[in-house]
Amino acid sequence: METHYNIVIAGAGGIAEAAALILVEWSAITPTIYIGNRNLYKARKVADWVVKGTNKPCKVIPFHLDALHISSEATSIFKNSNAILDCLPGSLAPTIAKLAYKYHLHYANLTEYVAETNQIIALAKTAKTGFVLQTGLAPGYINILANFMFQEFCKSNNVDKVDILEFKVGALTNNAVAPHFYGFTWSPVGVATEYIKDCIVIRDFKKSSLPALSERRPIIINGITYEEDLTSGGAADLPDALNGKVKYLDYKTLRHQGHYAWIERQLNNLKNTKNPISGLQKAMQEFIPHVQDDQIILYAAVEGKDAKNILRRKEITKHIKPMLVGKHTLRAIQTTTAAPLVQAIQLLLETKPTGVFLQSELDTKTFLNGAFVTPVYGKVY
Structure with missing residues (x-):
C-alpha cells in the first residue's frame, strides 16, 4: 500500500491472520487493520498474534462482528474504513458484501460458491466501490x-x-x-x-x-x-x-x-x-x-x-x-490464498473502480506481478 488505509478483515481464521500479517509486513505504508469476528476472543487472539509476529509498528484492532446484528462499534468502524477483506465462510459472503455496499467500502472475497457469487454480482452492479470476487488461490x-x-x-x-x-x-x-x-x-x-x-x-x-x-x-x-x-x-x-x-x-x-x-x-x-x-x-x-x-x-x-x-x-x-512472514511461518495454503486477496484489495484501493470485477476482467500481467503476489508465487513474464 502506498497510502494509509483503514481495512476491515471479516473473520479470524487462518486466512484472516495471514492476510493481516501480509498487509502489515509487505505494505509500503502500513494500514490500520480491524479484525472482526462473531467470537471476540478469536478476534483478539488474531490481533495479538499479528502484533507479536510483525517487525513493523502497527495498529491491529479486534472488534465484535455479528453479520446479522451490527453493533454501534462495528457501524463506526465501517463508516471510517476503506475496504473489507471477507475471510468468513462462503455462505456469509452475500451478507458481508451487503455491508460493503451499504458503507461504500471496497470488497474482496475468497469463496468458490457459485450461487453466493451470483448474488453479489447482482448486488454490486450499482455499487460506488469496487468488488473483486473469488480472489484466493482457486478460484483466484x-x-x-x-x-x-x-x-x-x-x-x-x-x-x-x-x-x-x-x-x-x-x-x-x-x-x-x-x-x-x-x-x-x-x-x-x-x-x-x-x-x-x-x-x-x-x-x-x-x-x-x-x-x-x-x-x-x-x-x-x-x-x-x-x-x-x-x-x-x-x-x-x-x-x-x-x-x-x-x-x-x-x-x-x-x-x-x-x-x-x-x-x-x-x-x-x-x-x-x-x-x-x-x-x-x-x-x-x-x-x-x-x-x-x-x-x-x-x-x-x-x-x-x-x-x-x-x-x-x-x-x-x-x-x-x-514461508516466513515477519516472525511467523505461514502454511502454504495461507500465503497462496491470502496474497491474491490482499493484491485484489490493493488494486481496488489504488485504482478506485466501481462495480464488480471477475477473474477474467483483471489485468493479468499487472496482478500476477503485484507486490503482494510475487513474494509467494514469483514473477510471471
Whole structure:
C-alpha cells in the first residue's frame, strides 16, 4: 500500500491472520487493520498474534462482528474504513458484501460458491466501490494465470482460439497414508462442497456442466505422479469469458494417488442421503486428520496450433512451501490464498473502480506481478 488505509478483515481464521500479517509486513505504508469476528476472543487472539509476529509498528484492532446484528462499534468502524477483506465462510459472503455496499467500502472475497457469487454480482452492479470476487488461490490466482497464458499463447502464435486450457491446484500434505491418502490443510466443508457440486467447463467450444469427480486421470508434475479430477468452483468465470475461444477448458483438483478412490467409496455409502455435503464432511472428518505441514502444487497449460498449423503447448508449474512472514511461518495454503486477496484489495484501493470485477476482467500481467503476489508465487513474464 502506498497510502494509509483503514481495512476491515471479516473473520479470524487462518486466512484472516495471514492476510493481516501480509498487509502489515509487505505494505509500503502500513494500514490500520480491524479484525472482526462473531467470537471476540478469536478476534483478539488474531490481533495479538499479528502484533507479536510483525517487525513493523502497527495498529491491529479486534472488534465484535455479528453479520446479522451490527453493533454501534462495528457501524463506526465501517463508516471510517476503506475496504473489507471477507475471510468468513462462503455462505456469509452475500451478507458481508451487503455491508460493503451499504458503507461504500471496497470488497474482496475468497469463496468458490457459485450461487453466493451470483448474488453479489447482482448486488454490486450499482455499487460506488469496487468488488473483486473469488480472489484466493482457486478460484483466484490460478484463473488469472490461466487467462494470462491464454492471452500470451494467442498473441505469440497469431491465433484467436486454442484447443486446451487446463489449470489445476492441489493443497496437499507432504506425506499421505492409507486408506484416505489425505490430510486437511483447509476447510473440511469446502473440500466436501467441491467434491459434490457440479463443475462448469467448456467442451467443444461451449460452456457446459459436468458432475464433480467425473474425469479422474493421472498426471505427472515435476516427476511426481498425482491424480486429478473435476471439482466445483475453481474455474470461476473463465468458462463464460472464453466460451467459443477454447475447445476444452476445465479446473481440476490434484490429490495424492488413492485419495479419490477412497472418496468414491464414501460417496457410494451416502447414496440417497438428503445432505450429501454434510454426510461427506462427517465421513472425512472421522478418518482424515488436520495437518499443519503442507504444500501447494499448481499446474496450468495451454495447447493449440499456431498460425502454421504446428501443435504447441505451454506449461507453468509451481511448488509452494510454508514461508516466513515477519516472525511467523505461514502454511502454504495461507500465503497462496491470502496474497491474491490482499493484491485484489490493493488494486481496488489504488485504482478506485466501481462495480464488480471477475477473474477474467483483471489485468493479468499487472496482478500476477503485484507486490503482494510475487513474494509467494514469483514473477510471471
